[in-house]
Amino acid sequence: MSKHFHNNKVLILSNRNLKEIPRYVFRCKQLRVLYLNGNEITEIPDEIAKLNELQELYVNANKINRIPLAITKLPNLKILNFRDNPIQNPPPVEIVG
Secondary structure, eight states, X not given: OOTXXXXXXXXXXXXXXXXXXXXXXXXXXXXXXXXXXXXXXXXXXXXXXXXXXXXXEEOOSSOOOOOOGGGGGOTTOOEEEOOSSOOOSOOOHHHHO
């Protein structure tokens, strides 16, 4: 992996049959937009909170069944798209508004 990879602002990992978010994603401190659509991801780990610059998170059409509270620790997040996931619990109040 290139040493410049961690400076990416947009990362597209859609439709790659991923079962989990690769750990290197959480080292991308400058990341602003993350696409993880159309995978087999079952959960968003708490490490997502390390992505302080993240503004948009797209995890459509995965197998995620809960929205983690760590999402509320993303100060710049403006777009959160979990469409077409089997969400079993309602989102935290902090996310809804």
